[in-house]
Amino acid sequence: GAVVSQHPSRVICKSGTSVKIECRSLDFQATTMFWYRQFPKQSLMLMATSNEGSKATYEQGVEKDKFLINHASLTLSTLTVTSAHPEDSSFYICSAEGSSYEQYFGPGTRLTVT
C-alpha cells in the first residue's frame, strides 16, 4: 500500500514552453502533497506544500507564478513549470502525506529544458 506515482518519468521540453507533472496517490487519499526539487548529488529541497482544495504554500525563493501547483482532488496534485528555462532542469519529486504523518514519495520526474 501507500503507492505514489508520477507522470511523466522523463520529459524534455524547449525553452519557453510549459510542462505539467502529475503526482497521484494510488491507494490512499492525501489531503497534503509536497513538491521537492533535487539537484544532482544533493538533498531534496521543498518547493511547496499542496493542500487539496486550497492554494499551495510556497517556500521562500520559489516563484509561485512559475511553478503552478494544483491539488484538485485527494489523489492528484500537478506541478506546471511555466516558461521553462534550462536552469529549471532538475529532478522533481512529489510526496503524499499518509494518515500517520509519513510522506510517501513518487519515483520522480527528470525534466530537461533545452
Add this chain to the structure above:
Amino acid sequence: AQSVTQPDIHITVSEGASLELRCNYSYGATPYLFWYVQSPGQGLQLLLKYFSGDTLVQGIKGFEAEFKRSQSSFNLRKPSVHWSDAAEYFCAAGGGSQGNLIFGKGTKLSVKP
C-alpha cells in the same frame, strides 16, 4: 534553526560487513525522525521511522535505527550489508504537525565485493 546533519558524505563497506550511518538533528523538541533510501534516478523509499516510544526502531530490509535524545542522534544500522544496499540514504526530521520535513544532505553507500 532546525537542521539535520549527516556527517558522512560517502561510505564504502565490504559486503557482509556491518554498517552505521550517522544522523544528528537540531530541533526545538523531539521531532519525528525518518530514514529514507534512494536508488539512482528513483524516488525515496521509507526504511523506518520514529515517533515516540521504544528508542530502537526496526525497519525494512534488515535496517534498524536508535534514537538517542542525549546525543540528538538517530543512527541507522545494519548488521550485514548486501550489495543491493548500495544507494543514497537520507535522514529526515519533522513532518506532519511538526512542520515541513527537513532532510540531511545524504550519505552515499558503496558496497565492495
